Amino acid sequence: MSYSITTTSEQISKFKSQLKNAPKYPVICAAPTFAMTMMNMNTADVAIFTAFTLSGAPVGWLFAAPLRIPTMKCAMVIGAVGGITYAMQRSYQRLSGYLPNSSEVSKYSFRLDDNGIQKIPVRRDPIPQSILNQRSL
Secondary structure (H helix, E strand, O other), X not given: OOOOOOOOHHHHHHHHHHHOOOOOOOOOOOOOOHHHHHXXXXXXXXXXXXXXXXXXXXXXXXXXXXXXXXXXXXXXXXXXXXXXXXXXXXXXXXXXXXXXXXXXXXXXXXXXXXXXXXXXXXXXXXXXXXXXXXXXX
16 A cells, blocks of 8 residues: 655645734744743633633533542543643643733733843744743753
């Protein structure tokens, strides 16, 4: 049996355009750290985390008749991991300017990665050149 992978120029150009999408909203921090992302979570993000976690309980209870309690706990842990991942992704995207971030713009008056030199409404590339030019140790 032979498998072949074919790519068209249209698929390649679509992929390249997805990589070069600029943020649609003001960038607060081009490369937020883990701590910044966690501290930036809002009520909706916490609600998403809670919903994912609590949705694991009935799923674990319904799909494992002989071992309901351990399966329910495992499903809740899996839901918690999925919930925190999704909530952190939303927080990261708001800081990076890929999701609407009007509350963050009013909260922070300056960009967090420029040491307060530049006002937020100015749009820039998602990764500053200073980060790209640094050599890894």
